[in-house]
Structures are given as structure tokens and as C-alpha cells.
Amino acid sequence: MGDLELLLPGEADVLVRGLHSFQLREMGSEGWNKQHENLEKLNMQAILDATVSQGEPIQELLVTHGKIPTLVEELIAVEMWKQKVFPVLCKLEDFKPQNTFPIYMVVHHEASIINLLETVFFHKEVCESADDKVLDLVDYCHRKLILLVARNGCGDPSEEERPQDSTPMQELQKQAEMMEFEISLKALSVLRYITDCVDSLSLSTLNRMLSTHNLPCLLVELLEHSPWSRREGGKLQQFENGRWQTVAPSEQQRLNKLDGQVWISLYNLLLSPEAQARYCLTSFVKGQLLKLQAFLTDTLLDQLPNLADLKGFLAQLALAETQPPKKDLVLEQIPEIWDRLERENKGKWQAIAKHQLQHVFNPSDQDLRRQAQRWAETYRLDVLEAIAPERPRCAYCNAEASKRCSRCQSVWYCCRECQVKHWEKHAKTCVLAAQGDRAK
Numbered sequence: 001m002g003d004l005e006l007l008l009p010g011e012a013d014v015l016v017r018g019l020h021s022f023q024l025r026e027m028g029s030e031g032w033n034k035q036h037e038n039l040e041k042l043n044m045q046a047i048l049d050a051t052v053s054q055g056e057p058i059q060e061l062l063v064t065h066g067k068i069p070t071l072v073e074e075l076i077a078v079e080m081w082k083q084k085v086f087p088v089l090c091k092l093e094d095f096k097p098q099n100t101f102p103i104y105m106v107v108h109h110e111a112s113i114i115n116l117l118e119t120v121f122f123h124k125e126v127c128e129s130a131d132d133k134v135l136d137l138v139d140y141c142h143r144k145l146i147l148l149v150a151r152n153g154c155g156d157p158s159e160e161e162r163p164q165d166s167t168p169m170q171e172l173q174k175q176a177e178m179m180e181f182e183i184s185l186k187a188l189s190v191l192r193y194i195t196d197c198v199d200s201l202s203l204s205t206l207n208r209m210l211s212t213h214n215l216p217c218l219l220v221e222l223l224e225h226s227p228w229s230r231r232e233g234g235k236l237q238q239f240e241n242g243r244w245q246t247v248a249p250s251e252q253q254r255l256n257k258l259d260g261q262v263w264i265s266l267y268n269l270l271l272s273p274e275a276q277a278r279y280c281l282t283s284f285v286k287g288q289l290l291k292l293q294a295f296l297t298d299t300l301l302d303q304l305p306n307l308a309d310l311k312g313f314l315a316q317l318a319l320a321e322t323q324p325p326k327k328d329l330v331l332e333q334i335p336e337i338w339d340r341l342e343r344e345n346k347g348k349w350q351a352i353a354k355h356q357l358q359h360v361f362n363p364s365d366q367d368l369r370r371q372a373q374r375w376a377e378t379y380r381l382d383v384l385e386a387i388a389p390e391r392p393r394c395a396y397c398n399a400e401a402s403k404r405c406s407r408c409q410s411v412w413y414c415c416r417e418c419q420v421k422h423w424e425k426h427a428k429t430c431v432l433a434a435q436g437d438r439a440k
Contacts, residue, residue, distance in 0.1 A: 135333060228240075
């Protein structure tokens with residue numbers, strides 16, 4: 001598993017075998033927390049394995065033990081919890097937790113799972129092992145892409161400006177909004193990997209992607225809006241590696257990774273024989289797809305030469321007659337996870353929130369210390385540094401940092417002055433992490 005190992009092969013096998021689904025009311029419980037920690041370890045090990053390119057045993061274990069459908073179900077379950085239960089918790093007047101980190105872990109759970117899926121879905125056998133749950137995953141990715149298109153012009157998802165008098169729960173809501181943007185970008189990557197398998201997808205999945213959701217047209221909208229790019233002070237910025245970065249003028253013609261994912265998805269969905277046989281090129285679809293011609297510059301074709309085939313397809317489409325909408329009677333599978341969870345929990349959102357308020361999100365100081373110790377053991381600093389996409393940044397000014405907080409060893413600063421200015425905001429989480437270290 002590479003030089004730096006978080007898990008031994010035998011440990012990874014045990015953790016993968018133990019993965020299972022939880023009910024919504026169990027999220028945040030002791031058993032759920034244990035599985036969340038295990039998922040984080042598997043996630044970090046999978047990234048390590050992919051980074052050193054020495055085989056990917058986590059991906060192999062997930063396929064061998066049939067756990068990809070389990071991950072998809074957990075992903076959609078926590079998505080529903082965030083939409084249905086989390087807002088109720090935030091509105092409860094008698095809920096004023098001293099520490100919101102236990103709730104943050106549930107909010108962050110979706111990001112953990114989609115990150116793991118993004119890492120392993122690069123391999124076609126992973127997509128194939130999802131079985132009929134790939135339909136649910138396609139629906140999930142579609143919901144996230146809709147959010148990306150809808151957030152165009154809605155402001156900076158990574159900005160940290162908050163009202164000075166905000167409550168801990170309001171802070172947590174803001175963090176959840178910021179996290180949603182990054183989750184949606186991960187979902188775009190997962191969708192692209194699914195389109196890589198378009199020749200082996202079921203007819204139901206193809207029909208879902210092309211007819212029900214009309215993903216090619218949605219991807220065109222994403223290219224037009226480019227929610228991962230913006231102008232700040234006259235400078236082009238792009239969202240990469242978890243933050244907005246200014247793009248040098250000499251690099252502005254370089255293809256952004258996320259734009260690349262959209263182009264590859266379009267190539268797969270429009271040029272594969274299987275998809276072409278299913279996609280109805282109506283006048284609306286034709287009009288949307290022909291917008292791509294303006295983006296297919298020589299500079300882009302130099303970076304993605306395969307798009308020359310797409311350019312040729314669009315040239316033919318411009319001359320072709322449009323097709324009327326198909327009215328064939330088709331028997332197909334439909335996604336079931338979201339509908340099933342909503343049916344099982346309908347009318348219970350308030351009860352679930354109150355149950356979790358009393359039994360899950362109100363831990364004692366001793367429980368917090370014990371949990372902090374487990375978090376410290378899970379998030380090993382040497383592993384976090386190894387999987388970091390770039391050099392650490394100052395938590396206050398975002399400059400390149402070389403010094404850690406001496407108490408928790410998890411937050412970075414470029415100088416003493418920035419640490420002092422950031423202390424009020426960092427104090428609570430710093431104390432919790434320090435307690436975990438002392439408990440070891």
C-alpha cells in the first residue's frame with residue numbers, strides 16, 4: 001500500500017467488510033461515529049494508494065465485498081438528513097449545544113463518502129459493481145449539478161466573512177453551505193467517471209441520463225456559467241484544491257480540470273454509439289448543443305485533441321434535421337433509495353431531530369474528550385500532509401504557512417501576528433483537539 005500506510009492490508013479488509021447502512025435517526029450515534037472514522041481512514045488510504053501509484057487495494061476490497069452500493073445508500077441518506085433534519089435542528093429554540101463538532105461530523109460525512117467515490121470510480125469495475133444503485137448515483141449527481149448551475153452569481157462559496165454575533169449553529173450552517181459547493185464539484189467528477197462506462201451501462205441508466213435528466217444540455221449550461229471561475233478585482237480566479245486561486249495571465253488559456261471533466265462527459269455522452277442510439281436530438285437539444293461550437297477553439301483542441309471528433313459531430317448536427325420527441329413505451333428500472341428513505345421517514349423529521357438532540361448531539365465532557373482522542377488517532381498529521389494537494393496555508397491570511405498551532409498542531413499560520421488575530425475563532429476547536437491529545 002505504499003511507503004506511508006494508515007491501514008495494514010488486513011485492517012483495511014476488516015473495515016470494508018464492516019461497512020453497512022444506518023437509519024437517519026442513528027446518524028451521529030456511537031456506532032455511526034465509528035463507521036465514519038473507518039470511512040475517513042479508508043478515504044485517506046485510498047488517496048495515498050492513488051498518489052504513489054502502487055495498486056489500489058481499497059478499491060479492490062470495496063468491489064470484492066460488494067460495498068459500493070452501501071456507500072451510495074449512505075451518501076444519499078446523509079444528503080437527505082442534511083435537507084430534512086439538519087434545518088429542523090437549527091430552528092429548535094431549546095437546542096444550544098456547547099460544542100457543534102459532533103453535528104459537523106454528520107454534515108461532513110457526505111463530503112467523506114463522495115471523496116472516496118471520486119477516488120475509486122476512476123476504475124470501470126467500480127462503476128460496474130454499483131449494480132442498479134448506479135441509477136441512484138446518477139440522480140444524486142444530477143441534483144448536485146443543478147445546484148452548481150443555480151448558484152451562478154450567488155457569491156463566493158469559500159468566503160469566511162460572517163456576522164460577529166452569529167451563533168455556533170449559524171456558523172455551522174455557513175460551513176455546510178461552503179461544503180456543499182465542493183461536494184457538488186466532486187459529484188461532477190463522479191458523473192464523468194460514470195460516462196466513461198457508457199458502453200456497459202444498462203438501458204435504464206442511459207435513458208435516465210439522456211432522456212429523464214438530459215445531462216448533455218445540463219453540461220452545456222455548466223460550461224456557459226462555469227461556477228468554478230469568477231472575476232475579482234479584474235483578475236480571473238478559479239476554484240482549485242479547495243480554495244479560490246488567482247490565475248496568471250499566461251495560464252488563462254490553460255484548460256481547467258473541472259472544465260475538462262465537463263468536456264469529457266459530453267464527448268462520452270454524445271459520441272458513443274450506445275448513447276447516440278438513445279438520445280433524441282430535438283430542436284431544443286440541437287440549439288443547446290450547438291452552443292458548444294463557440295467554445296471549441298484551436299487552443300482547447302490542442303489540449304484535448306479528441307474534441308476534434310466532437311467538433312465534427314456538431315458540424316453535422318448543424319445541417320441535420322431535428323427529431324420529434326420519442327413516445328415509445330419503455331419499461332425501465334427507477335432509482336429507489338431517495339424515495340424509500342423519504343417514505344420511511346415522512347412526517348418524522350421533527351421527531352428524529354428531537355431524538356438526536358437528546359441522545360446524540362448533547363454529549364458530556366467525558367464523551368467529548370473520548371471522541372476527541374479518536375479523532376486525533378484518525379486524522380494523523382503525517383497522513384494529512386501526505387495527501388494535501390499543496391503546501392499548507394495560513395488560517396488567517398491564506399499565505400503559505402510554515403508554523404503550526406503549538407496546542408492542537410492542526411492549524412497553520414505564516415506568522416505569530418496572524419495566529420493572535422485568528423485565536424478567538426480558533427480557540428474552541430483548538431481546546432477540543434488538545435484535549436484529545438492529552439487523553440492519549
